Amino acid sequence: MYRRDLGVSQAAATAIAGGVAGAAGWLANLPLDCVKSGVQGQCLGGGGWNGSVGKVGFVEAFREVMGRGGFGAFFAGATPSLVRSFIVSGSRFTAFTGAMGAFQALREQNTSLAELSRDTGANGE
Amino acid sequence: MARTEGVAGMYRGLGPPVCMMMVMNSMNFGAFYWARDRLAGPEPVGWGTEKGGIDWRVVAAATSVGPLCAMVSTPFELVKLQVQLDAANHSRGSGAVAGSAGKMKMKQNDPSAGGYRRKYSGSAHAARALMNTYGPRVFMLGHGVNTVRECVFNAVFFSTFEHVVHGFRYVHFHSRVGN
Numbered sequence: 001m002y003r004r005d006l007g008v009s010q011a012a013a014t015a016i017a018g019g020v021a022g023a024a025g026w027l028a029n030l031p032l033d034c035v036k037s038g039v040q041g042q043c044l045g046g047g048g049w050n051g052s053v054g055k056v057g058f059v060e061a062f063r064e065v066m067g068r069g070g071f072g073a074f075f076a077g078a079t080p081s082l083v084r085s086f087i088v089s090g091s092r093f094t095a096f097t098g099a100m101g102a103f104q105a106l107r108e109q110n111t112s113l114a115e116l117s118r119d120t121g122a123n124g125e
Numbered sequence: 126m127a128r129t130e131g132v133a134g135m136y137r138g139l140g141p142p143v144c145m146m147m148v149m150n151s152m153n154f155g156a157f158y159w160a161r162d163r164l165a166g167p168e169p170v171g172w173g174t175e176k177g178g179i180d181w182r183v184v185a186a187a188t189s190v191g192p193l194c195a196m197v198s199t200p201f202e203l204v205k206l207q208v209q210l211d212a213a214n215h216s217r218g219s220g221a222v223a224g225s226a227g228k229m230k231m232k233q234n235d236p237s238a239g240g241y242r243r244k245y246s247g248s249a250h251a252a253r254a255l256m257n258t259y260g261p262r263v264f265m266l267g268h269g270v271n272t273v274r275e276c277v278f279n280a281v282f283f284s285t286f287e288h289v290v291h292g293f294r295y296v297h298f299h300s301r302v303g304n
Contacts, residue, residue, distance in 0.1 A: 003175075003295050010294070017290035025282030032274035039267035041206040044259060058270050093286060096154055 014097050015090040022089020023082045030081065031074035035061045129216040137212040140248040148197055156193055157283050160186035171288025173295045179288060187283035191276030199271045200252075200264035208251045215243045 008016075026033075038061030056064070065073050130137070161167075165182035168174075245251035255263050 006294055008294050013290055013293035016293050017286050020289055021282050021286035024285045025278045028281040029274060029278040032270060032277060036202070036267050036270045036274050037206060039270055040203045041210050044207070044255075044263065061270075089282070092150065096150075 011094055011098070015094045018093025019086040019090035021093070022085035025089070026081050026085040027078070030078055034065050034074045038062075038064055130212065134212060134216065137208060137247075144201065149194055152197065153190055153194060153279065156190045157187055157279070160189050161283075161287070169287075169291050171290075172292030173289075174291050179284075183287050184280055184284045187287075188276050188280040190279040190283070192272055194275040194279065195268060195272035198275065199266075199268045202271065203264055203266055204248055204252050204255065207255065208245050208248055211243055211245050211251070214241045217241070 035058060039056055039058060042056040042061075069076070161183055164186045165180055168176075170176055170180040170183055171178070245254060
């Protein structure tokens with residue numbers, strides 16, 4: 001088994017993979033997000049401390065969206081969401097891996113310094 | 126909305142998602158990599174690695190983050206949606222439709238005023254008003270569907286990343302020498 005480096009930097013690979021992951025996640029997520037918005041975005045009324053606050057449940061919200069244009073209605077406005085998630089997720093993963101790398105380097109530096117000071121102290125005794 | 130509310134109106138309800146993102150990102154990434162290390166170890170998987178294929182232990186670790194995220198995101202999402210709908214109803218005027226539950230038209234707060242009067246001045250006000258009117262249970266409205274949504278999203282999101290990130294850097298191929 002051989003491995004060939006494609007010449008893409010770690011940061012670029014992370015950004016692209018993060019973007020692809022975000023877009024894929026949102027594509028899978030859009031129908032459920034639509035239903036969730038239907039449930040949480042309903043006109044709240046009645047209710048009270050012990051009453052039921054929501055009249056529209058999962059099934060009603062699902063039917064409502066289906067009634068607006070079939071299965072395609074779940075993916076209405078998908079393009080801006082996917083573009084946004086590509087950018088956001090790419091930058092999110094890049095920031096995360098960058099920060100983790102920086103913390104790791106800091107920890108290794110501190111460990112080296114601690115070992116150095118311990119060795120110096122041991123030699124001095 | 127841009128005409129009636131200005132650019133600032135388009136950012137109404139921004140507070141809750143920003144807070145939510147800060148909490149959820151640290152929780153998401155921390156919980157996922159903790160679960161991944163325990164279920165599948167730190168070795169790279171998927172495209173561009175020697176193993177190739179889908180490692181279902183990584184998918185399971187990614188899915189397990191969902192319920193945790195939903196606990197945090199449900200209240201924030203509810204407040205965000207209610208504030209944004211309030212702003213949208215205000216800009217549309219009277220008789221605006223409330224979300225996808227559109228069969229229930231919003232009643233005008235004050236018909237004599239000739240339009241919809243905004244209920245919430247911001248996210249914090251909306252959260253307080255919802256709490257006072259409906260009690261704490263309102264913040265868990267849609268929690269079930271949101272939990273499923275978070276599980277699906279995190280499963281696809283983290284699994285896709287873990288399985289493709291090495292493929293953009295390396296290609297593995299078998300040697301045919303000696304065959």
